Amino acid sequence: MPQIKGRLEITDFYSIIFDEEEISVDDKVIKTVQESFDFLKEFSKNKVIYGVNTGFGPMAQYKIKDSQTIQLQYNLIRSHASGTGNPIPPKYVKAAMLARLNTLSLGNSGVHPSVIEVMTSLINKDITPLIYEHGGVGASGDLVQLAHLALVLIGEGEVFFKGELKPTKEIFAQQGITPIEVKLREGLGLINGTSVMTGVGIVNAIYTRRLLEWVISCSSAINEIVQAYDDHLSSDLNETKRHHGQREIARSMRSHLKDSSLTRKREHHLYTDTNGNVSVFEEKVQEYYSLRCVPQILGPVLDTLNGVEHVLIEEVNSANDNPIVNVEKKHVYHGGNFHGDYVSLEMDKLKIVVTKMSMLAERQLNYLLNSKLNDILPPFVNLGTLGLNFGMQGVQFTATSTTAENQMLSNPMYVHSIPNNNDNQDIVSMGTNAALITKKVIENAFEVVAIEMITVVQAIEYLQVQDLVSTKTKNMYDAVRKIVPPFKEDTIMYPYVNQVKEFITNHKNN
Helix, strand or coil: CCCCCCCCHHHHHHHHHCCCCCCCCHHHHHHHHHHHHHHHHHHCCCCCCCCEEEEHHHHHCEEECCHHHHHHHHHHHHHHHEEEEEECHHHHHHHHHHHHHHHCCCCCCCCCCHHHHHHHHHHHHEEEEECCCECCCCCCCCHHHHHHHHHHHCCCCEEEEECCEEEEEHHHHHHCCCCCCCCCCCCHHCCCHHHHHHHHHHHHHHHHHHHHHHHHHHHHHHHHHHCCCCCCHHHHHCCEEEEEHHHHHHHHHHHCCCCCCCCCCCCHHHHCCCHCCCCCCCCCCCCCCCHCHHHHHHHHHHHHHHHHHHHHHHHCCCCCCCCEEECCCCCEECCCCCCCHHHHHHHHHHHHHHHHHHHHHHHHHHHHHHHHHHHCCCCCHCCEEEEEEEEHHHHHHHHHHHHHHHHHCCCCCCCCCCCCCCCCCCCCCCCCHHHHHHHHHHHCCCHHHHHHHHHHHHHHHHHHHCCCCCCCHHHHHHHHCCCCCCCCCCCCCCHHHHHHHHHHHHHHCC
């Protein structure tokens, strides 16, 4: 059972979000949170502490009466629960809750321990707050989205439970959950931070790594189908470039193709004296870039993904609200740890490399569909009658359209900042938007790869090389064939595309 004890890793998020393991909270965490709360409660007496006895944002100049400080927290939560648009899917909200739970567990926020207890119950019982996509500007963190989380913690708002949207009050009563105790700064402590953009970002990173594995598989399979020379994947060639990502992608492709009977050795065909009298080579001396340069294209993707994960994990294990409580030094520091620029920039990087993967998949797809390029397959990998049947012609439009959308969506959010909040928030991160747009780009990329994968399998069918491809390609072939039967006659394609997309999105590529 994963435990909240001050640090989480990507593997913990996977276990809790994807494998739905329950969590426990270390007793030391509860002790730390209690000490932080007790210190802030005492320290704030006769002092001006932002968000404890002042208004918020540009309203911080207004002192709040002691008799109204609790109402202040409720007012903040209710007024900022103002999101619109589509609900964020429960999986991503659960990741955001886990991220928020972890940062509050560090003891730098001064919240009441009941926050830790209730949030842990929600995660373990798979109760996820209704949080909308629109509303966050990424500084002071995810104010609007996290306000919807806080709304649920005080027993209000709505939640998703067992696939249905229900009033929080009803589910709490049914599950025996008591709302949090608002004592000091539970409103501000909950909504002032980067946990939604970070939680969404971590799920994005997990899906991107899965997507990358499928793209490597498709790229390897296409090299087999066209009987490419294998030296562009060799260790000797790729070790001459010092980038870790390139070397790792080449190694992964060599592993994929290790028992293939189709890839060729250049020394067996072109490095011989039998070609001396040839003036024009019928076969390609080198493959197109979408086949030959895969390590150089996907290498930066892998390196970027590794960097993104590092930044996200540092963020989730950081105190990212304001002010910051330091029990050891008995001081409260005011600053801007809620600012989401770290996450925003990483999400922009991630969506750019995911878009590049969709572009690679689209070009590989085009290579398979264009008989004048590959010279071994019928147009559109049409297994039926040319002219009468259409093969994969229709789905190419979908792949092209979706790839184009990804290219447009890859414009950065990091450099988009609109001042708001009476110019108090005069430069913001837009990190939540960046994370959610990246989510869309990833979903689009899975669609393109699903179409490519069906086409790869159809090509294997046409060439009748099921027994010659590598074991890993054959496994991919078998998995797709369980969903999409071989077809010569035209068939309605959208159910197959959606089912293959669902399969590769929700299954690891082993």
